[in-house]
Amino acid sequence: MKALDRKLLRDLRLMWSQALTIALVVASGIGGFITSLSAVDSLSLARDQFYAEGRFADVFASLKRAPDSLVESLREVPGVADVQTGIDAMVRVELAGVADPIIGQLIGVDPRPRPA
Numbered sequence: 001m002k003a004l005d006r007k008l009l010r011d012l013r014l015m016w017s018q019a020l021t022i023a024l025v026v027a028s029g030i031g032g033f034i035t036s037l038s039a040v041d042s043l044s045l046a047r048d049q050f051y052a053e054g055r056f057a058d059v060f061a062s063l064k065r066a067p068d069s070l071v072e073s074l075r076e077v078p079g080v081a082d083v084q085t086g087i088d089a090m091v092r093v094e095l096a097g098v099a100d101p102i103i104g105q106l107i108g109v110d111p112r113p114r115p116a
Contacts, residue, residue: 062088086110 012019050056066085074083087108092101 068085071083071085074080089106091104091106093104095102
């Protein structure tokens with residue numbers, strides 16, 4: 001055994017409480033990191049299951065102008081279950097007594113019932 005190795009062991013024996021504290025801090029950091037990763041995985045899985053059960057759309061697209069004939073072309077794309085069109089706009093909402101700006105989204109609804 002070399003002299004430096006003996007010195008290292010002697011110093012560790014004298015500073016065992018500091019070494020234990022450092023090991024506990026490192027272990028708790030690793031535990032927190034693993035906990036965070038598992039929480040992210042659980043939330044991602046829950047989101048995916050919620051969207052699948054609710055038959056939520058996988059893709060949204062916003063266009064400034066598009067012809068209505070585009071709807072039929074999009075319905076013919078393989079894997080597309082449904083295409084819904086509508087009009088929406090972002091607007092500034094002003095309320096009496098509220099100083100902060102409020103942004104709202106107006107979504108147009110077709111009054112004619114659509115076959116599902």
